[in-house]
Amino acid sequence: MEKVKKSSILPIILIIYGVFVAYRGVFSLWKVDSDIAVFPVMIRYFLTEGWSALKTFHFPIDNWFFSIIIPYGIVFHFFGEQSTLLLVLGAVVFCLTAFFAGLLVFKLSSLNQGLWCGALILAAPQIALGRGGFLLYSVAHNASMLWGLFGVLLCFLSIRKQNIFFLILSGVVFSLSSFSDPWMLPVFVLPIIISSFIMFFLESGRKRLFYTVWFFIGLFVIIFSETHCLGLFPISAIYKKGFTSVNLSWKSIIFTSASVSYYFNFIPLLNFNNFYSILLSEEKRNILLYYIAMVINFFIFFSIVYALIRSIKRKYIFFERENLFVFILFILSILGIFSASVVFKGVNNIRLARYIVNIYYALIICVCLLPWKSMDPSIRKKFYALGFLFLSASILSNKSVWKGPALLSSFDVENEVISFLNNEQIQYAYGDYWGVEAHTITWKSHYEKVVRPLLYTMDYHGFLPTIWTSPNWYHVPSSQKWVFVLTNLGDDRVCPPYPSCREAVLNQFGSPLYIKQKHQVTFFVYAGNKMNLPYDINVENWKKPLSISYDSVLSWKDFYPEIELNGNNLISVDGWEWAKHGVVTTEEYATVHVPVLDRSSTLVRMWVHLSSNKMDQLPVDVLYRGKVVAQWVVPSHESIYYLELPIEPGQNSLDYQFHILNYKAKQKPVNGIRMYRVKVLDHGG
Template identity: 25%
Template sequence: MSIKQINNKLLLLLIMLISLSITSYLASRYSVLWSGDADAANSPIVWRAFLDRGFDAFTQWKPTFDNWYFTVYPVNFLFFAIFGDDGLYPLLLSSILFIFLINTTCFYISYKFSGLFASIIAIATLTFTSPDLYSNGYLSHPFSHNSTNAYGFIIFALYLWNIHKKNIIIPIICATLSLTASVSDPWLLASFFLPMILTEISIVIFERKNKRDLFLYVSFFIIAASNIVQYALDLPVHSFKITTFEMMLQNINTAVILTSKILPIFAINEGIAAYFVFFVWFLVVITSAFLCFKAGGKLRYLAIFSVFSIAGIYSSSIIGDQVPHQRFYLNIVPIIVVLCASSVKLRGGKLIILPLVVTLATSLALYINSGPNFKLKSNPVEDYIFFLEKNDLKYGYGSFWGMTMGVNWLSEGNIHITPVYFHHKTGEVNFKDARVQTMKFWHTREFITTNKPSRQFIAISKGNTGDRCKDVDLCVRGVEKQIGKPDETLNYHGIKFLIYNSPINTSL
């Protein structure tokens, strides 16, 4: 290896390290938005149960259909084991790792196709991605689609690398990663798995390639889409439902606005301005894809994969019965960036770099104006824990949403609040049924009577979700009728505590 090659590799490494440093700063500052979130407590709670109960912890845990078992959990559990800590920092490190993998993968692909300048613009654009993705897209949230996104881009890079090779190992890896990631989070089906299959079909058509790899991908896709693994492991499954035509029209408008926020050309992202930004990016993507397709070779299939990945997420978010949200669009920015950057050196592609530079400059301006100046430890759950400890409240019941699971997590097991449902008509507590993202054994006689303090509480908070109280007074009356008047009442930022100096009778 020549001195020039060594220097070039060192430069690439330096660029990636700079990107990692900036990503670490931004992710840590925006972590205040999720550091006490109920979803963030997911793997730490399961980890503790796993250490105590072994694999039975997974039969006791009630996951959502995006269970994260084969994507986020292995990474988080590894960090928990290495650092001997299941608090904020291992989860933050996990989030940074996923963002870094996406950024560097796109950087490397762009470098291979367009050289240093375009790849630097690409990684800079992704490193300083729109702050809207951090604040509303859950980019740095430890349990967001961005973790799945990282697996998707690894699959994307491996797939591109293996084109025109007869290697069977890489297709097996791509198929296996796609299956396990889809079982963990079905979002990957539309964003990467199906686009990979459609790209493979195009290779078979254009190059008369044998259908071995296509058969492999389709077989694994059928397993993933039919939920065979979930049924075998007794995991919840996701059913995609089509919304009404009227709602589709609203979703199109929402998708346009979201695009202008995650790929800003200027600060305004409403009305005509949003449609202008969307139209600009539509033209840029079509032009880049056309240039890459026309160039042939791997660039052709990069374009096909990218277009289907973009189309998969936009179409599913528009026709599906969920309102489009930034968290569903986490593949859009990096896939567009890598598509555009990869086309820069092609004939007619020089101007493609301009939209990337503009969105980079706009995002930088948005960071400067708003400033990610949060303190890493600025966490409302810590104040809540202090309040509970000060009033000797170590065991009780409350709503899942809010800070309940954050307390269970960040109090390091010193305080436990079991999430419960409050009946919307009577206000009474359902002590029997475990909600999703909680442990079933929390609702057993053995758990509630073993080493629990006699001073216990019911925490009632106002909210419109299924397990909170629309009418706090109704729930107070319901609880008093169900288990008696409290010995003491306290209030904390709108949360009403009914405190009993003897164990609560749950009838379990």
């Protein structure tokens, strides 16, 4: 007993470490965005409007109704809707998922192996906790993993104890959670059906009857999910399922395989937190290095899966056959989600790695279920070595979590919009789901300012309501003003076939009462009866595009006449540039030289394009005439900033500088490359 206690000290320490990293991680890796803020907004709306609101609400396919909306609604009722709580819920879900995984292994094997299972799961790399795997995100498939593992635990107990109550309860859990997120079907339900079918031929007596029952329960869960609770709870889904038609492509194969490195990195000195920014940098040498690392990680992952599959042949290593049932279930879960992602193009982008999050839990559970005492010593040493490499890489990747909250984006669009609405005494506004953070503003203003999301749709040639909205949210009383908010970031920059999204707004909603510009945000102020949106809940009625006649389209220049530069050759930048080959050491300052075209003006307005290939955002001071006139952040993606600079009458040109704060002259070849570029896109005197 003393030996067992000593062997449990290390996993307990790792569990404590993992819980603290999870708590710190939610504040340094995430903020309350529209996908999180919509839940308190939506729950409050449902409680106010009742059943009729549910029937007309625009849910996505993964509606999260029973798995997230109801549990979170209970939490909000007792503890409120504070931002801290909204973020911490992600860490709570992650820790509970690790707990149920460890408890399952404990019930199947031993306490020590259960502790190691929980410890390895909690020791996730930062990219898995953050925007790679979304393990700490409050609203993601990780919540479905929590319900799925809880259901598997009940399923296992129902078979071992031959308990009808556990069987019924587990069936209810799988039915409601699969309806809430159909992702559960290939990850848990189909593996249960196949595993039950296999175990039917390996078992006998009463247990064979239970496997037969579970086979049909699995079929019932699929029908229950696909028919929306047998037709009792029809939901309105705007977008069709992504996993509906075969679409095999090399792109899906590559990205699905590459996504493994977001969860399992066995190369401690290589930090995948910077991988996406490395891709943007177009640095061939570093991209090749990361791709080689991904191939190595995938090869190790595939070798482990292959070893696990081979171990199934040695059935005698499992003390009881229901242990084999769970083992096969998780192997099929790994193979199932990989097959679905590749065949149905589920992961066609490196940022969609969250759709295969089950491989992280399933692989660790299966490895911890192996018979370590009877295992061949040489194989056991290889597993120990891989475990050490995985833990080392994960711990090193989480160093930045302890440095405090992440830097905010280049400007706080939510506060900009709230400030404008307060100053203009306007209550209603509409804007991009992400660029404007519409739901976040509604929640952040304590529902005093109502901002609803609209998304530009190329097929429609206009702005439409998005998911997580109600058609009742798009009616403004004719006596009140409302605002369309347009930023110069993300999706708000491109609205084909219009020259810009500004023309798209003017064409759909007509001439506004007035327009105001503040930093990177444009406010189009309309009266309530001017709105032009399709209110019909039937998505088919949205497919007819708005008519576009460029003879009648209002031009942005009708409101803001601008003097455009003939190309960018008149603008020169000293100090920063794109890297052509290898590692580039940039300078601390960059100077932009801009000609003044209207010499009678006292003000120069311009849009500045600024980007970086570094995932960590860096603060930058904008210097003009020796003074700091603006403070921006160099993001990992491309952003556009608005800048106004005063000039003297008759001035021919002006110079201003960018100064990188916390600049480091010496950069590491792989993780420390910093490249920037400045490009003045538009200029008016």
